[in-house]
Amino acid sequence: MAFNLQIIAVDRVFFEGEVGKIILKGTEGELAVLPHHTPLTTTLAEGEIKIFLEDKTKKSASLMGGFVKIGKDKTVILTEAAEWPGEIDVDRALAAKERAEKMLKDSNANQARAMAALRRALVRLDLTEK
The missing domain is CATH 2.60.15.10 (F0F1 ATP synthase delta/epsilon subunit, N-terminal)
Known part of the structure; x- marks a missing residue:
């Protein structure tokens, strides 16, 4: 079915x-x-x-x-x-993760936007590791 x-x-x-x-x-x-x-x-x-x-x-x-x-x-x-996992650019996802982590440490940055960027990067990286 x-x-x-x-x-x-x-x-x-x-x-x-x-x-x-x-x-x-x-x-x-x-x-x-x-x-x-x-x-x-x-x-x-x-x-x-x-x-x-x-x-x-x-x-x-x-x-x-x-x-x-x-x-x-x-x-x-x-x-x-x-x-799909094969479409994900790991280097780009790692760079996005690092940028988001830096933004989260900056009190002047938009924290919600930084968290969203970090979640997206982590989803991509997690999928490529499986």
Whole structure:
């Protein structure tokens, strides 16, 4: 049994296909979606999405927040950015992490923006280490 998953990032349709299950990070915690899930719309946090295909193959990607609309037969995710592990530039993510950490030490910096940048960098780095 499967359902259709569509992940739309700002710059592209990131993924579209039939899946058996997904696990992703909502702002209220982790969420698993299976076929015939109760309809739900909620916000997403920065984090990893685990996509389980019908043949039990697992794919992982990063999602940079957004929204998910879960229907009985189709789930649509709208996100600022989505990346497969091979698309992530580790050096760039490390540099972003260092910049964010410096901003957090600066009392004149926008702390919320620095924390968001740090979360995005950590999600990317965590995904490349798996």
